Amino acid sequence: MRPVDTASIAWPLDDDAAEVYTGGEASGDSGELTGWCEQGQLEKQDGHRSTPCSAWAKIIFVVGVTTVLGWRQGGSGFMYPPKRPEGVQLPPDQWYTQSLNHFNPSDTRTWQQRYFTNDSFYEPGGPVFLMIGGEGPADPVWMVEGSWVTYAQSLKAYMLFLEHRYYGKSHPTEDVSVENLAYLSTEQALADLAAFIVDMQESLGFEDNKWIVFGGSYSGSLAAWFRMKYPHLAHGAVATSAPIVAQVNFKEYLEVVRDSLATVSEDCNTQIKEAHRELDMLLLHQIGWRTITTEFRLCTPLDARIADDVSNMFSLLAENIEDVVQYNKDNRAFEGVKGTNITIDTICGIMMNEDEEPIDRYADVNSMILDVYGKPCLEHTYHAMIEELQATSWENNESVGGRAWMYQTCTEYGFYQSSDSENQPFGDKFPIEFFIKQCEDIYGPKFNLSLLEAGVKRTNTIFGGRDLKVTRVVFPNGSIDPWHALGITSDISNDATAIYINGTAHCANEYPDSPDDPSQLTAAREEVYQLITQWLNEE
Structure with a gap:
């Protein structure tokens, strides 16, 4: 496996994405970019990133940044705002x-x-x-x-x-x-x-x-x-786009992702599935852990003995593709705002590029998403995700939105996009139990499966489902x-x-x-x- 060469990604990206690729300088043969960071310097060790910049935005459905923290897994389809028009006076806040x-x-x-x-x-x-x-x-x-x-x-x-x-x-x-x-x-x-x-x-x-x-x-x-x-x-x-039915285990989500990718080519799904098979093999030994850490630009070294970290990482990597599919070619940020040029065609173009092994292509997808949004690394640790969502002050604006929505999913909706279906290419590392555990760890032990099942039943009873x-x-x-x-x-x-x-x-x-x-x-x-x-x- 070779180090990920982000500079080799030639698919059409927006101007902001281009700035990410040209804003730093390449180091060694790896093609990695250094020299810029939102909140501090990025250190190097043995030619690879080792110490990430300090905390950076970890939110998908609240601030429109691509997913890098697992609480997006609670399942939201937030309707992003369109691009802010130039020269147009926007109305003021009223109360x-x-x-x-x-x-x-x-x-x-x-x-x-x-x-x-x-x-x-x-x-x-x-x-x-x-x-x-x-x-x-x-x-x-x-x-x-x-x-x-x-x-x-x-x-x-x-x-x-x-x-x-x-x-x-x-x-x-x-x-x-x-x-x-x-x-x-x-x-x-x-x-x-x-x-x-x-x-x-x-x-x-x-x-x-x-x-x-x-x-x-x-x-x-x-x-x-x-x-x-x-x-x-x-x-x-x-x-x-209203999810009218509350459902604890929304395993059909990834099935639709599979079907949507297949509109380009079924081979796209085949290559994603093969990438997961190769990832599973690397999880079996510590050399593989280090390879994953480097290839997928993890903020901290992977320890595959920590099952929740593994689940979180696999879920986040899947979400790179999930989010592209969910918003494919929407005009939510028209005229070149970040990420809108990345479509299902883009993802499948990467995954079907036979110049690389499937796992390298999957890593390329991850690097592209990170770079487009100006992120140096992927925060995969379960502890970091839970700690972020345990914050209760309104001053933590980025995490508060996630905490509120996660609470609604833990008490009323579920909507958890698990890997429990066999009819999808993203492996089996983030089952429904992984999401229920998040509810318990964020809000306390009483927020368990029984409470959620009762809440989902209540929601469908009150509003009627379909x-x-x-x-x-x-x-x-x-x-x-x-x-x-x-x-x-x-x-x-x-x-x-x-x-x-x-x-x-x-x-x-x-x-x-x-x-x-x-x-x-x-x-x-x-x-x-x-x-x-x-x-x-x-x-």
């Missing part, structure tokens, strides 16, 4: 006084919830569009970009965006201790929306206007559930997106329709259009628009 606990009348505590508005298209009597915040910060760029903005402009709508409790700047409690996370639940979030709408109707004079709620991924589920639970407040809902009883809701899903396996992909009724968009990924219809969009995506956006128009003509 709504929200109840802490909607289900205890004697608890009168309140907190400040962030929201945004855009009235530039509104004409009196027009509809009100409300974007529902999900498991990350609410970004005001959504007030000026995205398909819903196009709809608002055409339909003369007033636009609002309410951030989800416990994410971004919306801090209901003094910290995110286990005791305070008790106020983080789907039902509290839906009640937040209801209270907000009622007060906005009164303060803005919108009692007679028709409200349409929008959401993507988790917030897409919230949109559908809000329409079901509060039909008098929402006239209709657009529930994009037996959802709703009207005037549309469920767009992409065939490439692994989350469609938990969504609505066929019509519930004539008034609750599914749009299954072949060849598209997560929340694709929510992003701004592009000249490169496939015709079926353009048609899906138009179908959503026509449905909203139809709803607004109904009483």
